[in-house]
Amino acid sequence: MEVALGYETIFLLVAIAIGIIVLAVLFTFVPIGLWISAISAGVRVGIFTLIGMRLRRVIPNRVINPLIKAHKAGLKVTTNQLESHYLAGGNVDRVVNALIAAQRANIDLVFERAAAIDLAGRDVLEAVQMSVNPKVIETPFIAGVAMNGIEVKAKARITVRANIDRLVGGAGEDTVIARVGEGVISTIGSSDTHERVLENPDSISRTVLSKGLDAGTAFEILSIDIADVDIGKNIGAQLQTDQAEADKKIAQAKAEERRAMAVANEQEMKARVEEMRAKVVEAEAEIPLAMADALKSGNLGVMDYYSLKNINADSDMRDSISRMTTKPANEDNLE
Template sequence: MLPVTNSFDSVSILPLQIGYDSISLGLIGQATSPAAIIAMAVGLLVVFLIAVLGFFFVRYGKLWFQAYMSVADVSLVSLIRMHFTKVNPNVIVQAKVMSAQAGLNISRANGISTARLEAHYLAGGNVMNVIHAIIAAHRAEIPLDFDQASAIDLAGRDVLDAVQTSVYPKVIDCPDPARSGKTTLSAITKNGIELRVRARVTVRTNIEQLIGGATEDTIIARVGEAIISSIGSADTHFKVLENPDMITRVVLSRGLDAQTAFEIVSIDIGDIDVGENIGARLQSDQAEADTRVARAKAERRRAEAIAEEQKMKAKVAENKSQLVLAEAEVPMAMAEAFKAGRINAPDA
């Protein structure tokens, strides 16, 4: 007996299978078309860009929002650029925010722009120190632009300390015990009296000459030299003790701050002590030296006299020896004469 099959199921399933295969082939054909490939690549690129932007926005969104709220003119593109150029965006954003809040010019054309801050950072400069110095100078109405401040910073000088010294002058001891180990300057007047002086020099920074200008050591050396010279030109030490400001007047009139990074405000004599009588000591030493020279000459003459005496004694001894030799030859000559018959014995 033959098995009975359902002809309806066989007929209905076959068209469905044929339709599914047709749809699958159609989709595969569409997927492999050039337009579909380009669309898929563009979609993947868009997704990648969105992911990258999302990453940077999550990382630098807070800084960008801080700059935006402070009207600091820092774009998100600049923050992304700092990421790839190894620039610390926190420093740049903080500097721009401080500049904007202080009322400085932060325009991109001629102000403290983000690009200029990045360039100074990459050059190894201290961005925050420069901004602090410019703000301090702006508050004190001291002319100082970003280019000048950055040049001073890159030259190795502390630009913030320079501005602070311009506003609040500092005092330099002359001599400086920390540098020379001495506490006083020693100078001698014309009458030979030693005076020991300690001076204090008040200076403020000359920002225009800060690059290439001489340092504090030059100021100390020049002031010390001028003080010693002015005391040395005094006739007596009494004049210096009675009128110490004669030293400061002479020193200030010489323009000792030329070609230096400082401007001398004042020179004050802190203390004057009377030292030794150098003139008398020098005269005593000279007299002693003259005495030693005279003694040496006398000793030389005595030695020469003794040598001459010994020489004469040697000559006397030599003459005596010649006399003895001559006397010894007399008997020999007489014997020779008797033998030769030149001399006869006297008759008895």
């Protein structure tokens, strides 16, 4: 009897343990608490739908809690829409918050467009908030040069509002800043003097705003305000100085080239003179040999040879006398 009672106690304890384990597994795999919360909030979600989410590796909290929020806000979204967006890698809670914010602000935004914006990598909730409360983008100092050569630096504040219809495929803030900078530079460059820019800085904002710079972007430009204007360098004078310095270097290079050519020509002339002198010396060296051959062969007599010597001596004497007579006259002229 005691042995039978012991078996019954052990069996009961094992049954209770198995039941506890089964219930723990059931409550872990099947979100009973989440199902009760959805039913109490008026959202019809079947228990097998939650089990199917577990099987599809979808976290039920990421879908059911936004669904409850959307139902309380009066939005018509389904479980399949939220689950498909979650499986696509989107942020379900942020999309639902954006839909609620758009509904409160009377902005026409459907779930498909909000999901597309979120999957495109943009913050759809921030876009809706920016549509209600425009954002101010401040540019760095943009430098332009007026027609008189003076550099003008301007800083602009751009007030933009998100364009929901162009968030997918539209350009971002960097494009808006680049276009505004280009417009500011163009407007400053078309001004006659920098004084006109300083006197009427609003002319820059009016000219830039009239160009429709928000085309193809995800924003709508509401206003462009010039926050600060400063005077920079005299670019025109600096360019003229640089040009003069470049011209000077070019002239020096050309003069150096001409000097080098003159030196080369002088060296060439000296080489030619030395060559001619060498030929003269060579020819003079051949004269005694020629005279000796002439004397030897009888073509030149002894008296003829002495007569030639006398003629050379007379020529040298006349040359010496002419030098002596012309030197004092040259000295007088110098005095």
